[in-house]
Amino acid sequence: KQEVTQIPAALSVPEGENLVLNCSFTDSAIYNLQWFRQDPGKGLTSLLLIQSSQREQTSGRLNASLDKSSGRSTLYIAASQPGDSATYLCAVVYSGAGSYQLTFGKGTKLSVIP
Amino acid sequence: ETGVTQSPTHLIKTRGQQVTLRCSSQSGHNTVSWYQQALGQGPQFIFQYYREEENGRGNFPPRFSGLQFPNYSSELNVNALELDDSALYLCASSLVATSNPNNEQFFGPGTRLTVL
Numbered sequence A: 001k002q003e004v005t006q007i008p009a010a011l012s013v014p015e016g017e018n019l020v021l022n023c024s025f026t027d028s029a030i031y032n033l034q035w036f037r038q039d040p041g042k043g044l045t046s047l048l049l050i051q052s053s054q055r056e057q058t059s060g061r062l063n064a065s066l067d068k069s070s071g072r073s074t075l076y077i078a079a080s081q082p083g084d085s086a087t088y089l090c091a092v093v094y095s096g097a098g099s100y101q102l103t104f105g106k107g108t109k110l111s112v113i114p
Numbered sequence B: 001e002t003g004v005t006q007s008p009t010h011l012i013k014t015r016g017q018q019v020t021l022r023c024s025s026q027s028g029h030n031t032v033s034w035y036q037q038a039l040g041q042g043p044q045f046i047f048q049y050y051r052e053e054e055n056g057r058g059n060f061p062p063r064f065s066g067l068q069f070p071n072y073s074s075e076l077n078v079n080a081l082e083l084d085d086s087a088l089y090l091c092a093s094s095l096v097a098t099s100n101p102n103n104e105q106f107f108g109p110g111t112r113l114t115v116l
Helices: none
Strands: A004-007 A010-014 A019-025 A030-038 A044-051 A056-059 A062-067 A072-077 A086-094 A108-113 B005-007 B010-013 B019-024 B031-037 B044-050 B053-057 B064-068 B074-078 B087-094 B111-115
Touching: A004 A086, A010 A019, A019 A030, A019 A086, A019 A108, A030 A062, A030 A072, A044 A056, A044 A062, A044 A072, A072 A086, B005 B087, B010 B019, B019 B087, B019 B111, B031 B074, B044 B064, B074 B087
Parallel strands: A010 A108, B010 B111
Antiparallel strands: A004 A019, A019 A072, A030 A044, A030 A086, A056 A062, A062 A072, A086 A108, B005 B019, B019 B074, B031 B044, B031 B087, B044 B053, B064 B074, B087 B111
């Protein structure tokens, strides 16, 4: 059974800092990994998707890396802004699931202090 | 291009009642997945529909059921509601095809269900 863990559970940083969010998964036989952002009480916004054959993806100030063999991914946010405050979730699609379902971590709640 | 939409936004029911939640998938997508997100937790997979057939189910009892229609929209039905069913219900759509190895999933805004 796939398990996804996100550390830390919560993070508070001053505006302008660079930061890293961590995600680990137990079954390395994944198809892809997605990072999402969720604002309070809202749906999920897809930030980045990394295919199993890729090592990283970039979008603006966001960079996500994937080390499939060690079961780890990181989301790097450069020059953080108060508008980045949200919960960040990582999720994997893995071959053992039998369908293209996402298995999620519990998320990291990020607060960027002005 | 229209994104994923869900209705209703909020819903309050009492224990034992039945509820139907609706989802319209993004244009061009053929797969819909439903997730339940309890407060402070990550979303949990309920089931997935691909071309109107159930294509995978998570650890949820049979009182959670669904449908996918020819236009790829979907319904989630929950019978005999329990207090623990109170959660945010999320729908995601994607295009499953050999021409689309990404299979990126796009989520709707969710339906907040409260069971009293």
